Amino acid sequence: MGAGQLNPAAAVAELTGMTPTGVHALADHVFEVDTDDGDLVVAKFDPRPGAIAAEVAGLLWLAEPGAVAVPEVRAHDDRWLVMGQVEPAAPSIVAAEHLGRGLADLHAAGAEAFGATTGPEQAWVGLAPMRCVPSDDWAHWYVADRIEPYLRNAADRQLIDRDGVAVIETLCRRIEVPAEPPARLHGDLWSGNVVWSRQAWLIDPAAHGGHRETDLAMLALFGCPHLDRVIAAYDEHRPLADGWAARVPLHQLFPLLVHTVLFGSGYARQTVAAARAALRG
Structure with a gap:
C-alpha cells in the first residue's frame, strides 16, 4: 500500500x-x-x-x-x-512567559518581505487557500492578499451584507500602522495551534512574512491560557509599538474573514464589529 x-x-x-x-x-x-x-x-x-x-x-x-x-x-x-510527537501538559505561567519571549525572537528573525515564505506561493490557512506573494508595503499587501480575497468571497455568497462590506472597505482605505520590518510569523496562531508541554509548542503553521502584531492578535482571538503573561513577557523582551492594543481588531480581521468564508455568516457580525473597532482605534 x-x-x-x-x-x-x-x-x-x-x-x-x-x-x-x-x-x-x-x-x-x-x-x-x-x-x-x-x-x-x-x-x-x-x-x-x-x-x-x-x-x-x-x-x-x-x-x-x-x-x-x-x-x-x-x-x-x-x-x-x-x-x-509532543507530550501535552497543563499550561503554566513559566511556559507562557517562555512563549512570549520566544515569539518576540521569532518575529525578530524576520522575513525577506511581507507575504514572503520559503514554501509554495499557493499556501493554506486552516482549510482556506492563502496567497504568499512578497510585498514591501504592509498595508497594501494586507488589504490585497489578506482582506480583499476573503471579503469578496463572503460578499459574493451574501455572508456579509452591503453595510458590513462598506465598513470593511472604509477601513481598508484608512489603514495606518507603525512602520516595522517584516516579521517571521506563524501565521495561524490561534490557541488551538499551541500545544502546552513543559514549554509551548507551535503546530500547523501558515508561516509567512507579516506584521508581528498579527500573530499576537490572532493568539487573543479565541482565548489563550495565560495570555497576559505571554504578552507581558513579549513586550518586556522586545517592546511593542505604542498603541498596539488598539490595533488588535485590525489584525484580527484577517482570521475573522477566513472563519466567515469557512464556517458561514455566524462570524460575519464579529468581523464587521472588528472593522468598526479598528476604525475607532
Whole structure:
C-alpha cells in the first residue's frame, strides 16, 4: 500500500522505515503512531495541492532561529507528513512567559518581505487557500492578499451584507500602522495551534512574512491560557509599538474573514464589529 493512501501505519513505514505497532486517531486525518523501537510519531494526511509542502517549509522556517519549539519533521511526501510527537501538559505561567519571549525572537528573525515564505506561493490557512506573494508595503499587501480575497468571497455568497462590506472597505482605505520590518510569523496562531508541554509548542503553521502584531492578535482571538503573561513577557523582551492594543481588531480581521468564508455568516457580525473597532482605534 502506497504512502499516499489513508493508512497512517503504511505511510510511516514507507516514509521512515520504522515498523508501526499501533495507530491512534488524534483528529481528522491526524494520527499518533507507535513503533516497535518505542518511538512515537504523528502522521498527518493532507491531499490538497501544496499543503504538505507549505507546512513542512513553515515548520523548518520557524525552527531555524531556535526561538520557539515546533515538531521535528521526520519525513514527508506530497500527502503525508510525519513529525515528532509532543507530550501535552497543563499550561503554566513559566511556559507562557517562555512563549512570549520566544515569539518576540521569532518575529525578530524576520522575513525577506511581507507575504514572503520559503514554501509554495499557493499556501493554506486552516482549510482556506492563502496567497504568499512578497510585498514591501504592509498595508497594501494586507488589504490585497489578506482582506480583499476573503471579503469578496463572503460578499459574493451574501455572508456579509452591503453595510458590513462598506465598513470593511472604509477601513481598508484608512489603514495606518507603525512602520516595522517584516516579521517571521506563524501565521495561524490561534490557541488551538499551541500545544502546552513543559514549554509551548507551535503546530500547523501558515508561516509567512507579516506584521508581528498579527500573530499576537490572532493568539487573543479565541482565548489563550495565560495570555497576559505571554504578552507581558513579549513586550518586556522586545517592546511593542505604542498603541498596539488598539490595533488588535485590525489584525484580527484577517482570521475573522477566513472563519466567515469557512464556517458561514455566524462570524460575519464579529468581523464587521472588528472593522468598526479598528476604525475607532
